[in-house]
Amino acid sequence: xxxxxxxSGKKRKPLHFLWGIMLAAVGLLAVVVYSRRGSGNLQEDDGxxxxxxxxxxxxxxxxxxxxMHSTQSFQEEDFSVFLxxxxxxxxxxxxxxxxxxDYLDCVFRSGNGISHVYLSLDPELLWNAAGGNSRRWSRSLxxxxxxxxxxxxxxxxxxxxxxxxxxxxLSFSEKKLDSLLTLYRSLVDGLCAxxxxxxYFPGQEFWLMINPDNYEESLFDVNEIVAQKxxxxxxxxxxxxxxxxxxxxxxxxxRETILREKNxxxxxxxxxxxxxxxxxxxxxxxxxxSYSIPGYIxxxxxxxxxxxxxxxxxxxxxSEKGSDFPMVADSFLAGDSxxxxxxxxxxxxxxxxxxxxxxxxxxxxxxxxDYLSGTPLENPSDPFDITTYKGALRTYVSRLxxxxxxxxxxxxxxxxxxxxxxxxxxxxxxxALQEISEEMDTFYLDNYDSFVITQDNLWDYLSDGYxxxxxxxxxxxxxxxxxxxxxxx
Numbered sequence: 001x002x003x004x005x006x007x008s009g010k011k012r013k014p015l016h017f018l019w020g021i022m023l024a025a026v027g028l029l030a031v032v033v034y035s036r037r038g039s040g041n042l043q044e045d046d047g048x049x050x051x052x053x054x055x056x057x058x059x060x061x062x063x064x065x066x067x068m069h070s071t072q073s074f075q076e077e078d079f080s081v082f083l084x085x086x087x088x089x090x091x092x093x094x095x096x097x098x099x100x101x102d103y104l105d106c107v108f109r110s111g112n113g114i115s116h117v118y119l120s121l122d123p124e125l126l127w128n129a130a131g132g133n134s135r136r137w138s139r140s141l142x143x144x145x146x147x148x149x150x151x152x153x154x155x156x157x158x159x160x161x162x163x164x165x166x167x168x169x170l171s172f173s174e175k176k177l178d179s180l181l182t183l184y185r186s187l188v189d190g191l192c193a194x195x196x197x198x199x200y201f202p203g204q205e206f207w208l209m210i211n212p213d214n215y216e217e218s219l220f221d222v223n224e225i226v227a228q229k230x231x232x233x234x235x236x237x238x239x240x241x242x243x244x245x246x247x248x249x250x251x252x253x254x255r256e257t258i259l260r261e262k263n264x265x266x267x268x269x270x271x272x273x274x275x276x277x278x279x280x281x282x283x284x285x286x287x288x289x290s291y292s293i294p295g296y297i298x299x300x301x302x303x304x305x306x307x308x309x310x311x312x313x314x315x316x317x318x319s320e321k322g323s324d325f326p327m328v329a330d331s332f333l334a335g336d337s338x339x340x341x342x343x344x345x346x347x348x349x350x351x352x353x354x355x356x357x358x359x360x361x362x363x364x365x366x367x368x369x370d371y372l373s374g375t376p377l378e379n380p381s382d383p384f385d386i387t388t389y390k391g392a393l394r395t396y397v398s399r400l401x402x403x404x405x406x407x408x409x410x411x412x413x414x415x416x417x418x419x420x421x422x423x424x425x426x427x428x429x430x431x432a433l434q435e436i437s438e439e440m441d442t443f444y445l446d447n448y449d450s451f452v453i454t455q456d457n458l459w460d461y462l463s464d465g466y467x468x469x470x471x472x473x474x475x476x477x478x479x480x481x482x483x484x485x486x487x488x489x
Contacts, residue, residue: 048092049099056106061088062113066103067120068094069162069220073227082236085115096129097144104148114152118235120160123183141190149194156196160234161187161242163203166210168219169258177258181251189244200234201242204254207470210266213290213299225289268478269485272302275358277332278309279325280365280412282467283476285309291470296477303481304358308332315366316375316392325366326386329396333403360407361488362400363480366393367414367429368466374423377432389429393436401440408488409442412480415453415472418465445483447476 056064063085065071071089079087094100100119107114130136149157161184172180184201191197208214214226222230233239242250278284278294284307289295294305310323317326370389379385386392397409413430420426430448437444447453452475453461453468461472468476 052090052092053106061086063087063116064107065089065118068122068125073224078231097140101144114155117157122162123187153196159199161201165215165219185247188242188247192244199242200240202240207474211299268300269481274303275360276303276305277362278307280309281313281369282311286311293473293477296474301481314369316389317386363410365412371426371429390432397440410445411437411442412445413448415447416455
């Protein structure tokens, strides 16, 4: 028998009984949360509601996004591009279900053929608006939301629950956290009783909540690139769906994460005195913004990160028209402005070559594309043959060292991938990289034999068998940060 989310080790009471107890207890939250703007408390009317209702009445659209939190990072264009929907996004942060009802009235009386309704609902704010009273909470749902769902059974309602920065969750005592999570469970169960409703909850994801750079002005408002990622994951791919069937496990996992961080907070090294220059392939180069590997390093350590990694590149030179390590390194060493423009900088700072008072470190991560291309490890007659793996690394690490003799250098091995038993096994490229590291007197970071990603857990950390997902990128960023703290002067 499954255990309760909140009372591990005890036989679970019937849900309606548990909700009665916990909803009574959560009344204590009303006093606490009412004044908390950072956690999304009520706002005064700024005129946006009237503007929204006028647009909803006059414009042509087929879907709407209505939210209790800011929608400024969401783009109507994404609905068109990814879902083929002409959408209207309301700008006013809806205060309560009575206001939501005004919006839904306007939507369904507009004369538009409505294909989808997207809602961002906050259980805490709904409880606050109900005055911390369980009867008012239930009545407001029954009067102001459920009738629209029932009246339009052919219209999908997709509900996105909050995904705040971790400080929001850490502000609650264990008792109040349990009460709040009960509200989440109650809302999910109530909504999912209707077959035309889906609910999503990315708020349990550690990669999202832990990085302050994922958020902008408040604990709830993510930046545009993260907002688009959440849009794709939820409304397009139905990732992070929470249901009555998995809700207990999802909320238990969140609870465990929050209590762990309360009792033993995750600590990331302070690398604010460092400028980092990254060379590599798509592992470093195909992701941008705050949830990329360089973005995590910057947001969690304070390092200034310059990313010269290019997707599809290899250490060896395969074509002079490509973006392999020899081509990118040559451009970097020549101060090519075109390369500099392609460099993503995750905090303001000087160019790496002029970083006065900052320590400089080069991080070089190649091998997967060399492996997939069957690149020779070495040319016995020419150790500096840049069409080979070791020859290219030997050549360009030595050139970087000549131009930046005081910098530190870290060669980072590939991780495990889905297919690694080619004509030259991936493990052989990792061994070759270690040999080059020893030869060139650099640091070697072993992400193959001594890393969280193994052949047994690939799909926990890789999105497609080759590229790390958000969890994998956070793990790689953390590995780099801890390695630097432990090994670099």
